[in-house]
Amino acid sequence: MPMSTTPNIAEMAALIADPSRSAMLLALLGGQTLLASELALQARITPQTASTHLAKLVEGRLLTVQSRGRHRYFRLSSAEVAHVLESLITIAPPVKVRSLRQSDQTKALHCARTCYDHIAGEVGVAVAETMVQRQWLVLGEKEFTVTAAGRVGLLPLGIDVAGLTLGRRALAKPCLDWSERRYHVAGVLGASLAELFFSRGWIVRLPATRAIRVTNLGTAGFAQYFDLPSEKLNRLPS
């Protein structure tokens, strides 16, 4: 007697369904690679339990490990995994604010945060929309198409589109934002934009979160290169 033909969604969902595991996954949603101990801390569990959880997540191909010395670095195994998590956030009931500090954190998350390895939140969406408005990007089929104007416009920022190495990864994919409900730029271009912003010191990571803060340098930079009004960027705690 044949089993049902349904794909084993349940298995993957079960991996996310545990509170400790989902906490670790969300901690990794920023695209960072974190240590087992850091993840244990994030999930508020002992290293032993974290170890078993991480083993399961790797076994289930949600995470990939990289052993270096006695350390083990974990990260999400693909952008698709990140996408699943983001879509789950979309349907999850809104976050209960328990404390002022927390409220600050969530506000920061909404404003600017890293989604896997690119920039999401208000800033990410605003940057993307500026690029579309300038006809640098056109929402093609499976991805953003970078126009000739886009290639030229990105050069002063130090991004050579033609030189971006594409693995099997798309150049510029649209990625739905759960806080803004609009798209921002993912893919290789999104990643190199994020890298650029970090290396120029426009944005910095807030400790132990996916949230990022826009620096004074960044306020000027985003205004100059992307026409972003400074009010949008200054709502964050310094």
Place this chain on the structure above:
Amino acid sequence: MPMSTTPNIAEMAALIADPSRSAMLLALLGGQTLLASELALQARITPQTASTHLAKLVEGRLLTVQSRGRHRYFRLSSAEVAHVLESLITIAPPVKVRSLRQSDQTKALHCARTCYDHIAGEVGVAVAETMVQRQWLVLGEKEFTVTAAGRVGLLPLGIDVAGLTLGRRALAKPCLDWSERRYHVAGVLGASLAELFFSRGWIVRLPATRAIRVTNLGTAGFAQYFDLPSEKLNRLPS
């Protein structure tokens, strides 16, 4: 002591994580509204257990019920829920083929199927790509933008884009296809396209599946209006 600031992804995932519940959800992914008894049959469980599961799914806002007489009709509560399920399929391990009949079924699913209320699979992707190639759609920021040419081109098909009622729902969103790994059209436009194809008799639902069959009428229609080669449509069991 404040709990973690993470949204309760785990709760939603736990609802999907049970094999019986995920079977029911996948059965509803076609957009149909099904009876509790039908869902129990799909999940191969007794009506009693199905009832408790369905109660939880409604409680968790994944499903909505509509009582009519002694019957209770269930359906997915939103397109977002469908989106979560599809994205989970994307990362779930591939389906094991257990029998020939099953292989046929999966082939049909790959070729053409309904994803919530729009058309996915080869046909859905092909239609979307034709529209993009004709510049009817442009992959804008959060959604496909329908161009002037698109509005004109869709008129002969009986779709008045300006007249489409938008709730909070997007007009035309790109939706990643797990079988093709390319995008098809979701959103209000996607829904009305599907409705059109059904009402014109171009496609019909195969019983008890999300798979659809392209009729002879449809072969002609898709060729005439969307330049789809007939070979693409004829791979299905009649």
Place this chain on the structure above:
DNA sequence: ATCATAGTTCGATGATAGCCGAATGATCGG
């Protein structure tokens, strides 16, 4: 060598939750 740190494995415990049988409601047809 010695100690500390990072991580895993094992075993016991405890709680959760899916499952079905049986009984109860509720609705429709005659």
Place this chain on the structure above:
DNA sequence: CCGATCATTCGGCTATCATCGAACTATGAT
């Protein structure tokens, strides 16, 4: 009113699994 159908509720059984203490391995520092 009565039997049939669709569905829910309850109770008890069982299995699964997250959790942590304790012991163990491996790497790095002194």
